[in-house]
Amino acid sequence: MTKPICDKAEVAVEYPDKLYIGTFAHTARFDAHTDQTGIALTLELPGPDDQRKSVHTHFHYLLFAAILRDLAKTAAAFPPDDLFAARSWHLASAAATRHHHQLT
Numbered sequence: 290m291t292k293p294i295c296d297k298a299e300v301a302v303e304y305p306d307k308l309y310i311g312t313f314a315h316t317a318r319f320d321a322h323t324d325q326t327g328i329a330l331t332l333e334l335p336g337p338d339d340q341r342k343s344v345h346t347h348f349h350y351l352l353f354a355a356i357l358r359d360l361a362k363t364a365a366a367f368p369p370d371d372l373f374a375a376r377s378w379h380l381a382s383a384a385a386t387r388h389h390h391q392l393t
Contacts, residue, residue: 291318291333298332300344311342328353 298313313319317334327350333343348356 291320291331293317294319294332300332311344313342313344326350 294313294315294317297315298317298319300309300311300313302309311332311334313332313334317332319333320329320331322329326347328348330346330348331343333341335341
């Protein structure tokens, strides 16, 4: 189920002979979920065929865990009064959120 994007995302895919760049902002939507092998993320801008765009990514769990560790290291390197540090609490709060469920 897609949800509105609350901020902004920028995507670049570079090949030897081509560069594709896309921006997804408030009119775009996203879907993020897990499956048996990893994390899936879709960004999409609905609309007419000539304006519609989407990006689909899938990261296996070990790679995604490594990415999260690197992000945490980067965030920890900023001084507490830095603008990034002030915003990074959103990331830390989201990463600390746990969904509890009962196994039956």
